[in-house]
Amino acid sequence: MPRLRGELRRIVTVSFDKARDKWRYNFRINGQRYLRDCIDPTTGEEAKTKRDAKAIESRIRSRILEGATRPLPTAQDYTLAQAVVVYLEKGSAGAEKVSVNHRRSQKIYARELLAFFGPETLVSDLGDVEIERYTVWSEKQHVRRWIGGGKKKSRSYPTKVWKTTKRLRSPGTINRYLDALRRVLRLAHEARDPQSGERMLKVLPNVPAVEEIERLPRPIAPDDLAAIVAVSPPHLADAIRLTVLMGFRKTEVFMLEEDQVDESARGVWLDGENTKGKRDEFVPASQSAMAILIRLKRRARELGQKRLILYRNKPVKSANRAWRTAMKKTGLAGKHVFHNTKASFVTAVATTMPGAVVQDLARHRTFATTMRYIKVADANRRDAMEAAATNIGHGIGFSATTSINLENSPSYTSELHIADSVLSDASPNPLKDMVGTAGFEPATTCPPDKPSKPKPL
Incomplete structure (x- = not known):
C-alpha cells in the first residue's frame, strides 16, 4: 500500500x-x-x-x-505569447487579489490580443503603428452577448452561444482591452534577460486610451420608478426597493446574504471582497429598509438559502433580463439602467445633506465622484438659472412674474420621504404606494383608488 x-x-x-x-x-x-x-x-x-x-x-x-x-527567453526572441503567459500568471493586481470574474476577463483580453497580433509576434515589434491599428479595429467590433450554451463563458465556445448585437464596443470596453495590452507590455519591459541582464522590451511603447464620455448620474423620476416596480417580478422589485433606500450597487444587492443583516445595528455589513472599493463597509438602514431586510432574511432561512434575493426560491446573480423586460413594458427601454436606482438614492441625499455625508453614504472613494451627484441635485444652480431669467427674460417676453404650470412635473425637495406602506407586500395599490420611491417627495397627487365623478358644469 x-x-x-x-x-x-x-x-x-x-x-x-x-x-x-x-x-x-x-x-x-x-x-x-x-x-x-x-x-x-x-x-x-x-x-x-x-x-x-x-x-x-x-x-x-x-x-x-x-x-x-529556461526561466525566460532572450530579449531578441521574446514573443507576445510568452509575455501573455506572464500576464495571466501575475494578473493586474496580484494573483491572490483578483476575483474569478476578473480572471475570466483577463483570459478574454489575452485571447483577443493573441488572435489579432499573433502569438509568435515579437514584443519589440509592437510599436505605435501596430497599437493604433488594433485600436481602430477594436472600435469597429460589435458587442457580443452571452446567451447560454455552456457552464462557463469562453470565446472558444461555438458561435451559437454568443449573440452579436448591433451595438459597437463602448470606449470603456475598448480601454479595458488596451489596459490589458498596456499591462502585457509593461511586464515585458520589467522582465530581464537572465544572461545579459537587459530588458526584454527595451523601449516601452505608449498605449493611449480612448476618450470616454463622462456621463452624469440620472435619477429615475418617481412616476417612472413606480411604473417599473409595478411590472417587475418580486425579486427585481425587492432589489429596486433596497437600492433606492440604501444605495447598493447592482452586484452588492443581488449578492446579499442573510448573515450580513445586523438587526441590532440596523444595517448591512459588506465584505471587502465583494465591494467596489475593496474595503469592509457598513450600510445603515432606515426603518423601511429594515422591514424589507428582515422579511427577506426570514424567508431565506425558511428556504434554507443564504442569499436574500431569490427567484423561484433560488439565488439570483443578475436580473438583467427582468430589468430589460420591465423597461419594455413601461416604454422606458434604453432610457435607464439599473444603476440609476442608486443615482436616485444618492441624489436624494445630496439635496439635504452636506457633501461629506453624501460621500459616506454613497461609499465613494473620492469626492470628485460624489460631486457628479451633487451637481445634479444642486439647488444653487437652479437658483442661478432663475436669477438669469429674471434679469434677461424681459427681452424675450418673460418676466419674473411669468408662471409655468408644473403640476405634472416631479418636485426634487429636500426631504427623503418613503412611506412604510410602499414596502409592504400587502399593499392594495402598488402604483399609488410607490409614488416617491426614487427618494423625492412627489409633487403630483397619488392616483385615486376609485375614479372620481366629473363635476357638473
Whole structure:
C-alpha cells in the first residue's frame, strides 16, 4: 500500500485550483519543484480540461528534461505569447487579489490580443503603428452577448452561444482591452534577460486610451420608478426597493446574504471582497429598509438559502433580463439602467445633506465622484438659472412674474420621504404606494383608488 500511494503521488501531477479557477501542474525533476499554471508555452492558451492540462504538463516536462527551456527567453526572441503567459500568471493586481470574474476577463483580453497580433509576434515589434491599428479595429467590433450554451463563458465556445448585437464596443470596453495590452507590455519591459541582464522590451511603447464620455448620474423620476416596480417580478422589485433606500450597487444587492443583516445595528455589513472599493463597509438602514431586510432574511432561512434575493426560491446573480423586460413594458427601454436606482438614492441625499455625508453614504472613494451627484441635485444652480431669467427674460417676453404650470412635473425637495406602506407586500395599490420611491417627495397627487365623478358644469 505505501508503494502504491507513492506511485499515485508521482502520477497525479495536474489538479484544478478552484480558488484560482485554473489548472496547475506540480512535479519535481532532479530535486527541483515546478509549480505553475497549465499554460501552453507556444500559444499562451490556458488549459480548459484535464486532458489539456496533462498535455501541457507533458510538453513542459519534456522541454525541461531536454534542457530546451529556461526561466525566460532572450530579449531578441521574446514573443507576445510568452509575455501573455506572464500576464495571466501575475494578473493586474496580484494573483491572490483578483476575483474569478476578473480572471475570466483577463483570459478574454489575452485571447483577443493573441488572435489579432499573433502569438509568435515579437514584443519589440509592437510599436505605435501596430497599437493604433488594433485600436481602430477594436472600435469597429460589435458587442457580443452571452446567451447560454455552456457552464462557463469562453470565446472558444461555438458561435451559437454568443449573440452579436448591433451595438459597437463602448470606449470603456475598448480601454479595458488596451489596459490589458498596456499591462502585457509593461511586464515585458520589467522582465530581464537572465544572461545579459537587459530588458526584454527595451523601449516601452505608449498605449493611449480612448476618450470616454463622462456621463452624469440620472435619477429615475418617481412616476417612472413606480411604473417599473409595478411590472417587475418580486425579486427585481425587492432589489429596486433596497437600492433606492440604501444605495447598493447592482452586484452588492443581488449578492446579499442573510448573515450580513445586523438587526441590532440596523444595517448591512459588506465584505471587502465583494465591494467596489475593496474595503469592509457598513450600510445603515432606515426603518423601511429594515422591514424589507428582515422579511427577506426570514424567508431565506425558511428556504434554507443564504442569499436574500431569490427567484423561484433560488439565488439570483443578475436580473438583467427582468430589468430589460420591465423597461419594455413601461416604454422606458434604453432610457435607464439599473444603476440609476442608486443615482436616485444618492441624489436624494445630496439635496439635504452636506457633501461629506453624501460621500459616506454613497461609499465613494473620492469626492470628485460624489460631486457628479451633487451637481445634479444642486439647488444653487437652479437658483442661478432663475436669477438669469429674471434679469434677461424681459427681452424675450418673460418676466419674473411669468408662471409655468408644473403640476405634472416631479418636485426634487429636500426631504427623503418613503412611506412604510410602499414596502409592504400587502399593499392594495402598488402604483399609488410607490409614488416617491426614487427618494423625492412627489409633487403630483397619488392616483385615486376609485375614479372620481366629473363635476357638473
